[in-house]
Amino acid sequence: MAALLASAVAAASETTADDLVAKMVRAVDQLNYEGIFVFSQENRMETMHILHGRDEQGSRERLTALTGEPREVIKDDHSITCIRADSGSVCMEPRKTLMGMPGMSPLRGGTEGLRDNYRVNAGASYRIAGLSCREVAILPRDELRYGHRLCIHEDSGMLLKAQLQGHDGGVLEQFMFTHIEFPESVEEERFQPTLEGEGFTVQRLEKRDRPEREVLEPAPHWHLRDLPRGFDVTAVRKRAMDANPHPVQHMVLSDGMATVSVFISRAERPEDLLVGVTRSGALHAAARPVGDYQITVLGEVPAATVRLIAESVVHEESP
Known part of the structure; x- marks a missing residue:
């Protein structure tokens, strides 16, 4: 009772x-x-x-x-x-x-x-x-x-x-x-x-819409495997960026409360590639290279979470 x-x-x-x-x-x-x-x-x-x-x-x-x-x-x-x-x-x-x-x-x-x-x-x-x-x-x-x-x-x-x-x-x-x-x-x-x-x-x-030529079709070969429990991809975009000579693919993840962004961009030189986790207040960022690409994960989540998400990013060519 x-x-x-x-x-x-x-x-x-x-x-x-x-x-x-x-x-x-x-x-x-x-x-x-x-x-x-x-x-x-x-x-x-x-x-x-x-x-x-x-x-x-x-x-x-x-x-x-x-x-x-x-x-x-x-x-x-x-x-x-x-x-x-x-x-x-x-x-x-x-x-x-x-x-x-x-x-x-x-x-x-x-x-x-x-x-x-x-x-x-x-x-x-x-x-x-x-x-x-x-x-x-x-x-x-x-x-x-x-x-x-x-x-x-x-x-x-x-x-x-x-x-x-x-x-x-x-x-x-x-x-x-x-x-x-x-x-x-x-x-x-x-x-x-x-x-x-x-x-x-x-x-x-x-906050105006970008020209259509800057909105690109996301590259289909980038995937997120073995994400931390509870996180799902809610949006995938690819855009030309003023600060980057190459288009940037942006994936948004959420567990219903926390939001995490994954950015994928081609590096100009091998020495531009970064690796590691940084912190500013509650915000953590994880950087990891995959081939010639820089993976950056950013969100107000613990360091272990951005690290796991960064490690889940894989590039798989179609068979």
Whole structure:
């Protein structure tokens, strides 16, 4: 009887977690909000102001650093504009904006596909930025992926806190709102740059479609064999790249939460080929040569995962 009761409670918790995550994915993109949040990674901490609006023209977002070198990112459905001081400081990565949060896109299909690789449960309620939020834990079943702890405002669905956790439960990355408001509307002029004039560099990237001649048929001889459990190929593309004289084949893998990219490109010279694993925060990259080709695997997953994926890439000619 006790086992049946525990099972029923667990099922109810999972259903609640599904509802919260589905509501969160909609809220982060659909709501109007303005607030201040803290982003921390290892020994680095940044405080940022974010303004997000949604109307019939789509989503718009402005992210401004409140600590360190002055810098700003303005993003909409068509472009990304980065403004930074000329002193050489780097601009915020687009993924640090809530529209580009790690793990958000794979969750658009809900949490149902996660359960083979993660345990998904709703937990206790907390107060973040003066609002009550409910914790959702998405914890890995093995050491090939990271864990996530989210705190979601139940009324609005807004994500108020997120942690990316390592195998030992240590926090690799975290963001948390310290203040947030939900205005009914946001005036268009508020998405104009606040950092302007002498001393600033502006870089604008248009998210337009590339010419058809740059979109190529993927090479059929590249395959991924013996992938780590739970990872599947979700997309394969081949494009001409401005920074590379040879077309680059790009494979996207996902386990439902984590996303990993595999890049395959021909090297100009043998000495250009790299091998090894590097790390930046929670991001790992593995490099491995296959003949004259450079294989590069990149993702917010443990080092062992990118290494296994890199080793799974094979080139097989048709018989």
